[in-house]
Amino acid sequence: MAEMWINMGPQHPMTHGLWNLRIKVDGETIVDAEPEIGYLHRGYEKIMEVREFQKNVVLTDRLCYVSSITWSHCYCLACEAAMDLDVPERGKYLRVVSNELQRIASHLMWLAAYGPDLGLLTALLWALRERELFLDLLQLITGARMNQNYPRIGGVRNDAPGDFEKYCAKVIGHFRKKLGEHEKVFEQSKLFQVRIDLRKLDPYDAYPEMDFQPAVEQEGDSYARYKVRVEEMKTSCDIILQALHKMPTGPYRVKPPRRIEGEGFRRTEDSRGEALFYVIGDGDDRPYRVKIRSPVFSNIAAAPLMMRGNKVADVVAIMGSIDVCVGEMDK
Amino acid sequence: MTGALIDLFGWSYALASFLLWIGAQLLGLGNWISLQLGAPSPGPLEGMIGFVTGAPLTSLVAIILAINILLLWATAFHLLIVMWIERKMYSRLQDRRGIMLGLGSSEILRNTLGRIPLIGRPFRKASHLGTGFLQTVADGVKLFQKEVITPASADKWMFHAAPVMIAASTLFLFIAIPWSDGFWIMGSRLPNGDVVNPWGVLVILGAFSVAPLSILIAGWASNNKYTLLGGMRAAAQLMSYEIPMVLSIIALVVFAGTLDPFQLVRQQSAPLTFGLGPFGTVQIPWLPNWYIFNPILWIAFVVFFITVIAEAERIPFDIPEAEAELVEGWTTEYSGMRFGIVFGFKWLRAIAGAALIAILFLGGWSGPVFAQVWIPNIASPGNLWPIPILPQEFWFTLKIYAIFVVFVWIGWSVPRVRIDQILNIGWKRLLPLSLLAILLATLARGMGWF
Numbered sequence: 001m002a003e004m005w006i007n008m009g010p011q012h013p014m015t016h017g018l019w020n021l022r023i024k025v026d027g028e029t030i031v032d033a034e035p036e037i038g039y040l041h042r043g044y045e046k047i048m049e050v051r052e053f054q055k056n057v058v059l060t061d062r063l064c065y066v067s068s069i070t071w072s073h074c075y076c077l078a079c080e081a082a083m084d085l086d087v088p089e090r091g092k093y094l095r096v097v098s099n100e101l102q103r104i105a106s107h108l109m110w111l112a113a114y115g116p117d118l119g120l121l122t123a124l125l126w127a128l129r130e131r132e133l134f135l136d137l138l139q140l141i142t143g144a145r146m147n148q149n150y151p152r153i154g155g156v157r158n159d160a161p162g163d164f165e166k167y168c169a170k171v172i173g174h175f176r177k178k179l180g181e182h183e184k185v186f187e188q189s190k191l192f193q194v195r196i197d198l199r200k201l202d203p204y205d206a207y208p209e210m211d212f213q214p215a216v217e218q219e220g221d222s223y224a225r226y227k228v229r230v231e232e233m234k235t236s237c238d239i240i241l242q243a244l245h246k247m248p249t250g251p252y253r254v255k256p257p258r259r260i261e262g263e264g265f266r267r268t269e270d271s272r273g274e275a276l277f278y279v280i281g282d283g284d285d286r287p288y289r290v291k292i293r294s295p296v297f298s299n300i301a302a303a304p305l306m307m308r309g310n311k312v313a314d315v316v317a318i319m320g321s322i323d324v325c326v327g328e329m330d331k
Numbered sequence: 332m333t334g335a336l337i338d339l340f341g342w343s344y345a346l347a348s349f350l351l352w353i354g355a356q357l358l359g360l361g362n363w364i365s366l367q368l369g370a371p372s373p374g375p376l377e378g379m380i381g382f383v384t385g386a387p388l389t390s391l392v393a394i395i396l397a398i399n400i401l402l403l404w405a406t407a408f409h410l411l412i413v414m415w416i417e418r419k420m421y422s423r424l425q426d427r428r429g430i431m432l433g434l435g436s437s438e439i440l441r442n443t444l445g446r447i448p449l450i451g452r453p454f455r456k457a458s459h460l461g462t463g464f465l466q467t468v469a470d471g472v473k474l475f476q477k478e479v480i481t482p483a484s485a486d487k488w489m490f491h492a493a494p495v496m497i498a499a500s501t502l503f504l505f506i507a508i509p510w511s512d513g514f515w516i517m518g519s520r521l522p523n524g525d526v527v528n529p530w531g532v533l534v535i536l537g538a539f540s541v542a543p544l545s546i547l548i549a550g551w552a553s554n555n556k557y558t559l560l561g562g563m564r565a566a567a568q569l570m571s572y573e574i575p576m577v578l579s580i581i582a583l584v585v586f587a588g589t590l591d592p593f594q595l596v597r598q599q600s601a602p603l604t605f606g607l608g609p610f611g612t613v614q615i616p617w618l619p620n621w622y623i624f625n626p627i628l629w630i631a632f633v634v635f636f637i638t639v640i641a642e643a644e645r646i647p648f649d650i651p652e653a654e655a656e657l658v659e660g661w662t663t664e665y666s667g668m669r670f671g672i673v674f675g676f677k678w679l680r681a682i683a684g685a686a687l688i689a690i691l692f693l694g695g696w697s698g699p700v701f702a703q704v705w706i707p708n709i710a711s712p713g714n715l716w717p718i719p720i721l722p723q724e725f726w727f728t729l730k731i732y733a734i735f736v737v738f739v740w741i742g743w744s745v746p747r748v749r750i751d752q753i754l755n756i757g758w759k760r761l762l763p764l765s766l767l768a769i770l771l772a773t774l775a776r777g778m779g780w781f
Binding site: 004006008012013014025027028115116117118119120121122124125126129311312313314315316 | 421426427556557560563564646647649650653654655656657658744745749750751
């Protein structure tokens with residue numbers, strides 16, 4: 001068969017969102033690939049320049065609606081670095097807890113989307129069933145299920161309810177059992193034997209008090225990425241319980257200055273990889289310039305390398321495994 | 332008399348005779364009127380009356396009626412029930428209730444029929460408590476209402492021919508598959524009362540392999556890249572699965588010595604018997620002689636089961652229509668009821684596959700012995716007559732649904748396999764296994780073991 005280009009998107013079950021992956025196939029084998037992005041470009045960095053620092057948290061929440069808190073957290077860290085602001089201890093711990101809850105919810109959303117990608121619709125329902133518990137926890141601590149608007153420059157918006165630890169322990173105990181079932185379902189079919197290169201995940205730099213091992217796999221294939229995410233969910237469970245256990249009492253928020261003179265730079269471990277915020281303030285109450293680095297954006301750029309030589313069905317497995325979130329990719 | 336409830340040809344013959352008798356009466360009325368109007372004696376329609384009530388036309392009408400009854404039984408009864416089973420079953424696997432549309436879901440029915448004191452009860456139920464059986468009907472009605480679109484660049488004749496081929500070959504399967512000793516189309520009754528159809532299984536297998544060819548045609552004629560890939564995948568899958576399927580059946584045929592579904596079922600309804608070569612035979616009276624109980628045929632059974640799943644394009648092997656990468660595969664361009672046909676007949680092929688598994692390995696329509704009551708035969712004193720408590724059709728349907736539930740169970744708990752993996756499974760695993768099954772069956776038959 002002659003080679004031909006096939007559009008996988010923008011309206012295609014493979015794309016979780018609006019983007020287009022053009023693949024060139026020779027029969028079933030992929031010869032070349034070319035991602036086309038920008039369908040969801042909203043001009044985030046420009047919009048943020050005309051809004052006050054504190055109000056931008058609402059925007060950064062919407063960078064990726066599946067993983068709102070981690071993005072807002074990263075933005076707040078960058079602003080605090082620019083302000084040389086010290087966050088109270090309790091605020092730091094609450095951030096860790098909400099961050100990890102959000103990460104588990106995000107990974108479960110990824111697991112839910114990955115199931116139908118591989119033709120397993122049951123995984124969708126199962127993962128969403130578990131995600132519901134973590135959304136409930138997030139609702140308990142932040143008051144909302146999506147776009148929580150929880151982190152603040154200088155801390156978090158509100159304290160956790162008194163019996164939060166009890167609920168967390170209950171949910172996590174249940175979830176650890178259920179995660180085994182999910183693993184059984186997925187690992188019975190070793191169909192992700194696709195070797196591609198992917199940067200190894202950075203270990204965390206914002207969690208010095210916590211005792212945990214970052215999830216890293218030596219292989220760089222889709223199966224390894226799957227294992228990393230499942231491992232991360234387990235690690236997050238540990239971190240949440242540790243953080244709740246060690247959490248000190250005291251204030252959870254300080255009042256930040258309205259204006260920033262200088263620049264702040266912070267990178268964190270987002271649910272999908274390395275997120276980066278670079279904020280420059282010129283003494284105004286609005287940022288002079290904001291730069292967002294999205295992990296999905298840089299992973300998508302590697303799509304041609306990852307695709308070449310694989311089969312058409314692998315497109316879904318590979319692209320699903322890097323957990324594309326078009327909101328943060330197109331900014 | 333055997334345990335069949337339905338005597339298809341007898342009933343169709345009676346129905347045809349009745350219909351033709353009505354026609355003859357009408358013709359006779361016309362004849363009488365024309366005689367009254369002064370036509371010469373025996374009347375102009377007298378010859379036609381003789382033709383209408385004659386045996387040749389009655390037989391022809393009876394056969395047409397029998398085919399129609401069987402197709403209605405397959406599509407209007409089994410198709411709806413099986414779709415309902417699948418949707419309810421996978422919903423339970425996914426921790427939800429699934430379709431719940433019931434009679435009470437229609438507000439019009441609730442307010443009209445539901446108001447009637449005694450018979451209105453099922454219509455009065457709240458909508459969310461229905462069984463969901465009406466959902467498949469509603470989906471069918473929805474598909475009927477949709478526009479049938481033909482792509483401008485499609486090869487129109489082939490595009491239209493493919494669903495017809497799929498529908499025809501799938502319905503032909505149901506003509507070829509017998510449902511009980513009396514409920515069959517293909518076959519002939521011997522003077523001693525046994526039914527034979529010496530090449531039945533072969534005909535069924537032949538009808539099975541038409542559908543992938545029409546999928547290839549549909550994929551090519553749609554003139555779409557996704558459908559083209561889907562059609563090519565169907566062709567590759569056909570090549571890699573037809574061969575192990577036929578070979579595993581050859582193992583069974585070598586062992587059983589017949590391709591006749593009636594004969595196979597008759598052999599399997601006896602008590603379980605193992606041959607031990609020079610040591611005679613062992614009989615286990617409380618188990619039927621199903622071929623699944625025979626260790627020699629286990630390999631053939633496993634291979635055949637997997638290939639039937641692939642043949643019916645159920646989920647682990649549904650790569651021709653992998654919705655994740657190929658949108659909806661070869662059915663992408665079909666819409667309206669044409670899509671309904673190509674989509675719904677997949678279930679019919681699954682039923683046919685399950686029926687074939689039941690006939691070949693699970694004793695077909697033969698039920699447990701206790702399902703029959705023996706009463707003295709008045710015509711020949713001293714003989715006993717078996718009267719079935721549950722007819723053969725019931726047992727056969729039960730087995731088909733049980734096998735189908737296993738299909739659904741497998742289908743909704745494993746991800747889809749990739750095209751190269753499917754070929755690997757077909758050529759490197761199933762083909763050697765089926766050859767091994769033939770070897771074992773031949774050895775066992777030749778040495779008198781099992």
